[in-house]
Amino acid sequence: xxxxxxxxxxxxxxxxxxxxxxxxxxxxxxxxxxxxxxxxxxxxxxxxxxxxxxxxxxxxxxxxxxxxxxxxxxxxxxxxxxxxxxxxxxxxxxxxxxxxxxxxxxxxxxxxxxxxxxxxxxxxxxxxxxxxxxxxxxxxxxxxxxxxxxxxxxxxxxxxxxxxxxxxxxxxxxxxxxxxxxxxxx
Amino acid sequence: xxxxxxxxxxxxxxxxxxxxxxxxxxxxxxxxxxxxxxxxxxxxxxxxxxxxxxxxxxxxxxxxxxxxxxxxxxxxxxxxxxxxxxxxxxxxxxxxxxxxxxxxxxxxxxxxxxxxxxxxxxxxxxxxxxxxxxxxxxxxxxxxxxxxxxxxxxxxxxxxxxxxxxxxxxxxxxxxxxxxxxxxxxxxxxxxxxxxxxxxxxxxxxxxxxxxxxxxxxxxxxxxxxxxxxxxxxxxxxxxxxxxxxxxxxxxxxxxxxxxxxxxxxxxxxxxxxxxxxxxxxxxxxxxxxxxxxxxxxxxxxxxxxxxxxxxxxxxxxxxxxxxxxxxxxxxxxxxxxxxxxxxxxxxxxxxxxxxxxxxxxxxxxxxxxxxxxxxxxxxxxxxxxxxxxxxxxxxxxxxxxxxxxxxxxxxxxxxxxxxxxxxxxxxxxxxxxxxxxxxxxxxxxxxxxxxxxxxxxxxxxxxxxxxxxxxxxxxxxxxxxxxxxxxxxxxxxxxxxxxxxxxxxxxxxxxxxxxxxxxxxxxxxxxxxxxxxxxxxxxxxxxxxxxxxxxxxxxxxxxxxxxxxxxxxxxxxxxxxxxxxxxxxxxxxxxxxxxxxxxxxxxxxxxxxxxxxxxxxxxxxxxxxxxxxxxxxxxxxxxxxxxxxxxxxxxxxxxxxxxxxxxxxxxxxxxxxxxxxxxxxxxxxxxxxxxxxxxxxxx
Numbered sequence: 001x002x003x004x005x006x007x008x009x010x011x012x013x014x015x016x017x018x019x020x021x022x023x024x025x026x027x028x029x030x031x032x033x034x035x036x037x038x039x040x041x042x043x044x045x046x047x048x049x050x051x052x053x054x055x056x057x058x059x060x061x062x063x064x065x066x067x068x069x070x071x072x073x074x075x076x077x078x079x080x081x082x083x084x085x086x087x088x089x090x091x092x093x094x095x096x097x098x099x100x101x102x103x104x105x106x107x108x109x110x111x112x113x114x115x116x117x118x119x120x121x122x123x124x125x126x127x128x129x130x131x132x133x134x135x136x137x138x139x140x141x142x143x144x145x146x147x148x149x150x151x152x153x154x155x156x157x158x159x160x161x162x163x164x165x166x167x168x169x170x171x172x173x174x175x176x177x178x179x180x181x182x183x184x185x186x
Numbered sequence: 187x188x189x190x191x192x193x194x195x196x197x198x199x200x201x202x203x204x205x206x207x208x209x210x211x212x213x214x215x216x217x218x219x220x221x222x223x224x225x226x227x228x229x230x231x232x233x234x235x236x237x238x239x240x241x242x243x244x245x246x247x248x249x250x251x252x253x254x255x256x257x258x259x260x261x262x263x264x265x266x267x268x269x270x271x272x273x274x275x276x277x278x279x280x281x282x283x284x285x286x287x288x289x290x291x292x293x294x295x296x297x298x299x300x301x302x303x304x305x306x307x308x309x310x311x312x313x314x315x316x317x318x319x320x321x322x323x324x325x326x327x328x329x330x331x332x333x334x335x336x337x338x339x340x341x342x343x344x345x346x347x348x349x350x351x352x353x354x355x356x357x358x359x360x361x362x363x364x365x366x367x368x369x370x371x372x373x374x375x376x377x378x379x380x381x382x383x384x385x386x387x388x389x390x391x392x393x394x395x396x397x398x399x400x401x402x403x404x405x406x407x408x409x410x411x412x413x414x415x416x417x418x419x420x421x422x423x424x425x426x427x428x429x430x431x432x433x434x435x436x437x438x439x440x441x442x443x444x445x446x447x448x449x450x451x452x453x454x455x456x457x458x459x460x461x462x463x464x465x466x467x468x469x470x471x472x473x474x475x476x477x478x479x480x481x482x483x484x485x486x487x488x489x490x491x492x493x494x495x496x497x498x499x500x501x502x503x504x505x506x507x508x509x510x511x512x513x514x515x516x517x518x519x520x521x522x523x524x525x526x527x528x529x530x531x532x533x534x535x536x537x538x539x540x541x542x543x544x545x546x547x548x549x550x551x552x553x554x555x556x557x558x559x560x561x562x563x564x565x566x567x568x569x570x571x572x573x574x575x576x577x578x579x580x581x582x583x584x585x586x587x588x589x590x591x592x593x594x595x596x597x598x599x600x601x602x603x604x605x606x607x608x609x610x611x612x613x614x615x616x617x618x619x620x621x622x623x624x625x626x627x628x629x630x631x632x633x634x635x636x637x638x639x640x641x642x643x644x645x646x647x648x649x650x651x652x653x654x655x656x657x658x659x660x661x662x663x664x665x666x667x668x669x670x671x672x673x674x675x676x677x678x679x680x681x682x683x684x685x686x687x688x689x690x691x692x693x694x695x696x697x698x699x700x701x702x703x704x705x706x707x708x709x710x711x712x713x714x715x716x717x718x719x720x721x722x723x724x725x726x727x728x729x730x731x732x733x734x735x736x737x738x739x740x741x742x743x744x745x746x747x748x749x750x751x752x753x754x755x756x757x758x759x760x761x762x763x764x765x766x767x768x769x770x771x772x773x774x775x776x777x778x779x780x781x782x783x784x785x786x787x788x789x790x791x792x793x794x795x796x797x798x799x800x801x802x803x804x805x806x807x808x809x810x811x812x813x814x815x816x817x818x819x820x821x822x823x824x825x826x827x828x829x830x831x832x833x834x835x836x837x838x839x840x841x842x843x844x845x846x847x848x849x850x851x852x853x854x855x856x857x858x859x860x861x862x863x864x865x866x867x868x869x870x871x872x873x874x875x876x877x878x879x880x881x882x883x884x885x886x
Contacts, residue, residue: 035209042210046217053224060232067239071246071884079885082308082351106231172883 043153051151055161057106058149062118063165065103065110066145069120070169072098073141077171077181087139087171089181092122099145107147112184118147124181139181140170226328234324234344240279241320241346245299246884247278248285248318249350252301253882256314256352264301271301271318283322297322308351315885319347349886359384359848360403360865362443364828366854367392370399370419374834374857378403381867384443385409387854393436395419399857403865407440446847447799447826515540518561528554541588550594551575555582562588565597574600574631581633589639590620596627601653604630608639618642619659623680629653636660637676640705644680654688654699654721661705661728675728676705679736681712687719689741703728706751711735711758718743720766722795725751729809730801732817734758742766744795744823748804752830755838757815763800765823770797798847803827811852813838813861827852834861843868 073095080088090098092112099110099120110118121144148160251274252267268287275285288298299320306315324342360381361368367387368376374397376383382405385392392410395401398418406423413421413436423435518541528534534554541561550565552573563586565571571594574582582602589608608619619639622628628648632655640661643650659676687699699721706728709716713736720742726749732738734757741764747753755761796802800823803811808829813819815836824847832852834840839862842849849865857863 038210039213042213046221049221050224053221053226053228056228057231060228060235064235064239068242071242075884075886078351078883082306082313082353082883082885 047151047153051153054152055149058147059163059165061103061106062145062147062163065099065107065118066120066143066165067167068102069095069098070141070143070167072102073122073143074169074171077139089124089139089141091182092120092184095122095143095184096120110145114185118145120145120184122182122184124183126180138170138172140168141181142166142168222328230326230328233327237322237325238344238346240282241322241344242348244275244279244283244285245318245320245346245348246350248272248275248299248301248320249316249348249884250274250882252303252316252318253314253350253352256303256316264303267303267316268299268301271316272299275299275318275320283320285320306351308353313352315349315351316882317347317349317886319345321345347886348884350882351885352882358382358846358867359405359407359443360842360844360850360867361855361863362445362828362848362851363387363392363854364443364445364851366831367394368401368855369393369857370395370397370401371858372397372399373860374862375400376402376855376857376863377865379864379866380404381849381865382407384440386442393421395421405437406435407437407443409440409442411438413438443848445828445851447802447824447851514538517542524549524551526551526553528552543591557582557584557586559584559586560588562586562590564589564591564593566591566593569595571597572600573598574602589618591618592620592622592628594622594628596629597622598629599631601631601633603634604636606635606637606639608637622648632657640676640678642675642678642680643682644678648682649684650679650682651685652687652701654719656700658702659704660702675708676703676725677707679709679713679716681710681714683714684709684716685719686717686723687721689719700724706731709733709736709738711756715739718763720795722746724748727751729754732756732759732761734815734817736760738762740764742770742795744770744799745801746796746804747801747809747827748807750809751807752803752809752811752827753801754811755813755817755819757817757836759817759819761817761819761821763819763821763823765798765800766795767797770795798844799824799826801825801827803830805829808853813840821849824848825850825852829853831856833857834863835859836861838862840864842866 073090076090076094077087080086096110096112099118100107103110103118107118110116110120112120112122121142123142123144124139125142126139144164144166147163149163150160151158248271252264252271255267255270272285272287275283283297285299286296288300297320299318302317304315304317306313321343322345324344358381360378361376361383363385365386367390368383368385370376377400381403383393383401383403384406385408388409390410391412391414392408393401393406394414394416396414396416396419400419401421402423404423406421415421421436514536515538517538527536535556536552536554536558538557538559539561541563542559543562543564548569550571553575557573571592573584582600582604584599584602585605585607587607590606606619619637619641621642621644623643623645626648628643628650630650630652632653634655635652635657637657637659640659661676686701699719701721701723703723703725704727707723707725708728708731710731711733713733715737716739718738718740722744724746726747729751730745730747730753732753732755736759738759738761740762743763744765745753800821803809803826805828807827808831810831810833811827812833812835814833815838817836817838819838819840821840821842822844823842824844825842826848828851830852831854832850834855834857836859838859840850841864843866845868849867850863855863
């Protein structure tokens with residue numbers, strides 16, 4: 001019998017070579033398995049980046065909405081005084097509308113009722129002429145926007161993340177007012 | 187962009203460890219735009235938000251700074267205010283935007299800040315509004331065209347603007363001339379303390395001071411473009427001013443002073459479609475007259491037989507008559523020592539026809555419940571007339587047609603409803619509804635009086651009290667009472683002393699004092715003193731006239747003048763009146779429309795006056811008002827007569843103090859001689875104002 005020139009002289013060497021060839025033959029199936037493993041990490045990574053961006057967007061929009069709505073509310077109240085001589089506050093509903101306009105499409109439509117998401121909490125305080133520690137005198141608005149943000153693509157895998165932005169805005173010149181403004185109940 | 191390239195490289199490198207094929211790379215490549223879009227959008231939008239807020243903070247600060255600087259440094263042009271605004275905007279944003287005034291914005295890195303100003307009205311006062319605005323290019327890192335450009339968002343602009351109003355210190359006007367000028371001559375003066383003087387006259391020089399006339403207030407403002415000063419006259423804000431700086435502190439071309447009572451409903455019945463005057467005069471219908479009423483025969487003691495009582499004749503004027511009649515006639519011209527009707531009863535109805543007059547009884551006492559007297563009642567008792575008795579439990583109803591004259595030593599009308607009609611159909615007697623010229627005391631115990639023909643007291647110096655209640659007094663056009671002709675009015679106080687209503691202690695609910703004088707209320711010079719207790723006094727078709735001499739005091743009163751009614755205070759009168767400050771209705775709610783059409787007094791307040799308002803002369807009423815010749819008046823409360831001119835002359839003085847309302851709001855003021863009008867605002871915080879100090883507030 002003629003020896004195959006390719007037959008290895010030592011078993012171990014030939015065995016190893018055969019395994020490489022076998023591996024080469026089995027390459028397609030193995031790649032699929034490996035891709036499956038890799039793709040999980042990949043998708044996690046892709047959605048992670050995506051969600052990181054969306055989280056930043058939501059947080060920015062929330063901050064923008066709260067600060068813009070608080071300014072609009074304070075300015076509205078001042079303008080009422082300029083025009084009518086009385087400080088008249090916007091309703092929580094009006095403030096929510098301002099919030100939604102300012103936050104734009106980056107957030108779902110907000111509400112001031114308990115359970116809304118995003119939730120806008122309107123708290124008017126009238127300190128009169130008292131300049132209490134930490135509290136400004138006069139009429140001021142504490143406006144809080146809360147948004148439970150949920151990442152996309154991970155339904156149920158991760159809890160939603162609570163985002164909260166609070167701002168305090170004083171209505172200028174309102175020290176002597178007895179105005180009672182409507183806060184929200186949410 | 188490098189960021190995404192690096193990102194892609196990293197992802198590829200990760201997968202390259204296990205696999206050299208392109209599947210993962212393909213996925214990465216396909217998802218790259220999405221990743222970059224999400225991440226880039228977050229970065230870009232976050233940046234835009236941050237820029238927008240920074241820009242808004244900057245222009246807010248700029249507008250506030252401009253308004254504040256304008257007040258503090260008397261800056262009145264945008265050029266002068268710009269440096270303050272620009273500095274404030276840069277400080278607020280750490281110089282992030284490098285703001286400069288538009289004129290010097292030469293470099294591309296600088297952001298021009300635009301500042302404008304305009305005249306506005308803030309809380310009724312003239313003020314200035316400052317508007318700051320700025321625009322910057324909207325920078326993008328990822329999403330814009332020209333950037334990576336995936337999203338194709340065009341390069342745009344971001345802009346923000348803010349408006350700040352300057353809020354002036356509250357200087358409430360205490361004198362508003364709503365339609366005309368304030369003209370002073372001689373040594374006349376108009377002085378406002380803690381408050382301003384305003385004229386809403388636009389044409390001509392709306393304020394004038396000649397001789398040594400002075401118009402002084404914490405602010406003097408007029409809608410006109412000039413004031414006129416001559417001689418030693420002065421118009422301005424400084425009490426110690428000299429004529430040389432006269433009128434320099436007058437605010438010209440000011441906006442019209444607002445009417446703080448503008449929301450108050452007009453009380454003109456016609457204009458408002460309301461009827462606060464009782465025109466009804468709904469005399470209850472009298473019982474049917476008996477076919478043959480009983481005639482008392484004083485010569486004989488025969489009445490007991492007829493069951494109407496008895497009359498014991500003890501001689502002329504010494505008879506004591508006790509009658510218990512239902513229907514009587516011939517009750518005229520006899521005098522007895524005492525006449526007592528319906529003794530011991532508090533019920534029953536008595537009808538007397540042919541008059542009840544010519545009596546000269548020493549005492550006349552009318553018991554019983556209801557009286558209907560036709561032909562007038564002229565009771566001239568020597569000593570006393572009493573209608574009702576202390577035993578009376580139900581209010582009396584008394585109807586007298588043909589006039590009631592009570593020339594008694596004293597007369598007391600117990601509580602009840604009285605309809606006193608001066609005129610009687612078919613009768614030649616047309617006189618006062620109720621009059622006296624001899625009585626020393628006349629007590630109307632209320633609570634309800636309807637007097638057609640008015641009440642006239644012409645002589646005798648009586649003491650008259652009109653206890654708390656509703657009084658509707660109407661002058662009778664055909665009043666031909668010889669004594670009183672020419673004095674016709676709803677109430678004429680010729681002599682004596684008068685007390686309207688009951689005084690109330692501060693913790694008590696005011697008694698329902700409501701008085702209607704249809705035809706005017708005249709307190710002649712002969713009257714000695716008049717006291718008005720808390721209540722509301724309506725007057726129309728005749729003035730509130732206070733003649734020379736009497737002392738008039740009132741506490742917690744509101745006079746409502748409407749329909750050809752003004753007020754005049756003549757020489758030597760001394761008047762001291764104060765408006766209600768508690769248990770009263772707020773001006774804006776008066777009269778309360780919800781009470782329209784309901785029972786008198788139709789304002790739902792049972793005579794409670796209008797808070798802070800002493801005299802309310804309705805807007806349709808142009809009847810001139812005057813204070814003349816040495817009259818002195820102290821008024822705590824607003825005098826509101828926006829369509830009526832006021833004349834103050836001679837040595838007359840008016841001292842008016844108010845809180846939160848103008849002391850005097852009239853169409854125009856003419857002040858001559860040495861007439862002095864002194865007005866004081868007592869409230870420290872001023873009129874309708876929440877701001878105690880000057881400041882700027884954002885309004886847009």
